Amino acid sequence: MNLRLSAGLAGTFTLLAAAAIPTAAIACSSCGCSVATDWTGAGYANSSGLRIDARFDFIDQNQLRLGSHTFDKNPEELPTEHEYQQGSLSRFYTLGLDYSINRDWGINVQVPYLVREHQTIGEEQDTADISRSETQGIGDVRLIARWQGLFEDRSWGLQFGLKLPTGSHQKTFTDGPLATDAEIIDRGLQNGTGTTDLILGVYNYAAISRDWDRFEQVQLKQALDKADGFRPSSQFTASAGLRYVGFGRVTPQLQLNARVEGKEVGSNADYDNSGSQAVYVSPGLSGTLAGTLNAYGFVQLPVYQHYTGYQLAPHYLATVGLSYGF
Incomplete structure (x- = not known):
């Protein structure tokens, strides 16, 4: 089996690890790793076979942003007119x-x-006491099919699938003033959105020369229903990447990733603090460890961010993983 990455990494490149959106009375915590790990190897397979992939995403949202600028996380006067989010540390396996x-x-x-x-x-x-939540568990499972029979070289493909509502979305704060009233945490901080989402995408992958190849990919995620009066925003992601394959076992890569999120809607939506646009540059490496066992790693760095309302954002995102083909 040729060197390639499984599409099994957090969803054919999308924001697979992307957090959904907030519930009423809680400001939005927007995050997401949109690095296109499907292309760390030689793209999708042109023959039958199984591949297992294990991926870890690290996202430390430690800056509060309003529009294109950072915003002070510490209120000067109390009571506050809006939420002052202090930080979110997320790990996705x-x-x-x-x-x-x-x-x-x-x-x-x-x-x-x-x-x-x-x-x-x-x-x-009335106080600056911090409320805390701790969330862990299975998130929303994704099922994605692909068809790449458009051309003989299989360089173009279509993707279509579903994100299923398998993750819990009723977790409450565990400590602080908001825990006293058993306040439900932001939907973007829950294990899942509670909705079934349609996923559609298209990709192109081709060699430029003997030592260079490139890819482009776009994907749309759209909720098909509501959960407790909440519907997450529509999400559009796009990626383009360039790889150098002249070193043999080690492959340097550079990607440009973009994500656009609309407004969440419904009775439990935080309309004023949802919606964003972000562009990232993502350098990374992939390589063969032994046989069909491959490893990869990326750092995703924001070059443009604009958030509607008050939302937390990361200074960087990190992704590492292993894939094995049978």
Whole structure:
């Protein structure tokens, strides 16, 4: 089996680890890792076979932003008119199973496990006491099929699938003023959104020369229903990447990733503090450890960020993983 990354890494490149959006009375914590790990190897397979992928994403949202600028996380006067989020530390562990049925068809299953800690000063508080939440458990499972029979070289492909509501979305604060009233935490801090989402995408992958190749990929995620009066925003992601394969076992890569999120809607939505646009540059490496066992790592650095309302954002995102083909 040729060197390639499983599509089983947090969903055919999307924000697979992306956090959804907030509930009423809680400001939005927007995050997401949109690095396109499907292309760390030689792209999708042109023959049948199974690949297992294990991926870890680290996201430390430690800056509060308003628009394109950072915003002071410490209120000067109390009670506050809006929430002052202090930080969110998220770790995503994603198990991916990717099966290529034949040259044209493949299917991918992604099962994420989330561990997250969050701190905030709630709106209308009389004190600066911090409320805390700790969330862990299975997130929303993704099922994605692909078809790449458009051309003989299989350089173009289509993706279509679902994000299933398998993650809990009723967790409450565990400590602080908001825990006293058993306040439900932001939907973007929950294990799942509670909704079933449609996923559609298209990709292109081709060699530029003997030592260089490139890819482009776009994907749309759209909720099909509501959960407790909440519907997450529509999300559009796009990636383009360049790889140098002249070193043999080690492959340097550089990606440009973009993400656009609309407004969440519904009776439990925080409309004023949702919606964002972000562009990242993502350098990384992939390589063969032994046989069909491959490793990869990326650092995702924001070059442009704009958030509607008050939202937490990371200074960087990190992704590492292993994939093994049978």
